[in-house]
Amino acid sequence: MRRNMGLCSVSGGRTMKRFAPVASAAILAASLALSGQAAKAADVSFMSFSYAEEAAKPSVDALLKGFEAQTKLTVEPLGYAWGDMQKNIFLRARSKTLPSVAQLSERWLPSFANVAGLVDLNEVYGKDKLAAMFAPDALAMGQVGSKQLALPLISGSIGLIANKAVLEKAGVSKTPTTIEEFRSALVAVRDKVPNSVPYTMATKNNGSILLDFMIWTWTFGGEIIDEQGKVKIGNADAGKQALGFMVGLMKDRLAAPEIDRPDARRLVAQGASAFLFDAPQARTHLRSFSGQGSAFDANVLPLATPIAIAGLEPASIQWGHLLVQFSSTGKANADAAASQFITYLTSDEAQSKFPLEQSALPVTKSARANPKVAGDAFLTAWAKAAGNPRRNEVGIWPNAAELTQIIGEEVQGALLGQKSIDDSIQSMQKRLETSMANVIKQN
Template sequence: MRKLKQVLMAGFAAAMVSSSVGQALADEVDFMSWTVAEETGKEIVGKMAAGFEEKTGNKVAFQGYAWGEMNKNYILRARSNTLPDVGQSQGRLLPVIGNIDQLQDFNEVIGREELLNIFDEGFLSMGEVNGKQVALPWITGTIGMVANLEVLEKAGISEVPTTVEEFKAALEQVRDKVPNSVPLGLATKNNNSILLDYMTWVWIFGGDPLTADGKPAVNSPEAVAALEFMADAVKNRLAAPEIDRPDARRLFAHGATAFYIDAPQALSFARKLSGRGEEIDAVVKPVKAPVLKEGDTPVSMQWGHVLVLFGDENGKPDSAAVEWIKYLLSTDVLVPYATDQSVLPATKAGIASEAVKSNTYLADWAASAVSPRRNSIASLENGAQISDIIGAEVQAAVLGMKSPQQAADDMQSKLEAAM
């Protein structure tokens, strides 16, 4: 990609706040994304690309892939020297691609001080790998619990349960009073999805799959108790086998599931998959995860989408690729995108915007995310292998092929060998 002929901004902060982008020679930016391949996102991202072209004269060429195919394509394209200019990723996916040589460090492209003017340091950490700022946060939130208030009403439940004991009782009530329901949309297939549910429930029961020094602890009493809960849920028809996150979203949208965990985009999925649009908004309620005992801190997991930049020719503040990133992160572009996707914008200015502060759903989500934790497994170099080990043993337990204790012990020995 050739350089642009003019410096477009006096400073990156001004670009974010005002989204003013100067004139430049026409250029084309290759943007690799899973959002442009999804029904819930491709239209609005297309409109953003059209706005960018109108403002700068530069075009955006989309390369859409499914979320699960992104890292594989990044690695293959790195080998064939066909990487895009800009790409979409997630903090938990970055360790897999973080060592690609063509990946640019935003601390050098933009400058650390300037980045801290735009983003909270905690959000910036989503894009850090080995001391480099290889990605900038785009949209953010947590992975947390969502309740379907219509399903709860049909089951005669007037208050969202707060403890595990109350939660289980509510699931039983849904099972018995809502025909053909799957009360808890627990992920029981797809190792990447299983991992998130498993980690959440282990945290709820007071454990952690990894100790503070990074050693596996999946056969601790707390972790075994969490696995027993998950297995019992399937055995007692409170959850179901062969459920992935997309399945849970459809069941939830069609009034067959009371609770499941997801990112804040749960609202957008419910609108689209239910066919009800914004009519369903009052039904989708972000709630705190149940706690083992009163006084425990509800758990949730850090989540967000980030933007990466490839190619030395793009690693200049005035390149068309950097201008596309600036445009996506400018307040008047980012905030409408984030609220359309039912998520939080990652910039300080975006979070402080009136559109976000007045959004009931996002305010409820923020209130339910008390102390989000980092997905420590995703940041491991062999995180994919670890996820596969955990997923296989969790499946063995929930499908009744092994007792939870045996599955936990086998998981422990395999993880010790892998780590």
């Protein structure tokens, strides 16, 4: 183990054979041969959506080079788009070609909790050592029950971001703090910034639609599913108010169809939108898509989500990227090549660079204490605007993928005028209840 990590195997000094997924290597080698590329065996395979992102790929490459230089072990990066990651991990699980390590969005973890070969990292490093090393909020994202099924890579929240230059062009001098002020700002942008999408609300990709709908549901004082698994969205007016608000924005051209998070980032970066919901990592994407690099930072303003009910805390969602480890037996120790890779990614060396390059918070206590983090005005403003982020109340359930699909379909049906607001909410309630009944029965 690397000394700067402070982690050690709970299995004592025994060295465990490195996991080298033979089936995975054979299939990947065959695939590369068919495509005319030279196949090269690697000690670790890393499946990553950041590696597939133009803005993040250079930082991931730097991580891989740093690990290889320090350990003399090699890494094969496998880049997949964010929206394709879950599907491809499940496909690889069925074909027994899982990577050594994979990057997940924090809300996906419950969906993978029962995948064969997933390693409980408490058994690799020791529960007490992990608790001493990681910030509690970051470590909690990787926990399912009593197991530590993932370790955090970067952390933050999903919150509101404004483009100050667009607001100035629209004559909006006061940042909105209420729903009424927010809507007025959107109208000003629509009327004074030609060809703009004032708020790039997610209107395609169920995973993205869920986040916007969840934030607005909380804003109007509602819940989708409570902590006991009871579906609440159709039992109060908040869900209808939230969906009605979103439908009204579409109807009045304050939002637009066919918008996903990548589209939102591009529109904001190009001065064609004033607001989007995103993670702090959006700053890095905006730098890239604007073509201005860090000079674009002057336009990026983290905001508290406007409130609809006086006294209610502005809504935001816990967010982060996680690292999971797979082995043929579901067991590993800290000497395994994959374990050493995770060790490096969560070391001070990596955590003092990668999260900041992605405009996110480091996950370890020591890295968060670094003056570079405390002195980052954007991250300081983000933390202030985020308040107390709430856990994704859909993503924590093992049937999260199905729940997300149901919510996305019903919200999109209303946004496109295919269903009434009442019909969408009541259908959502019934479909979610059916899905959750199966989960509760299994438990």
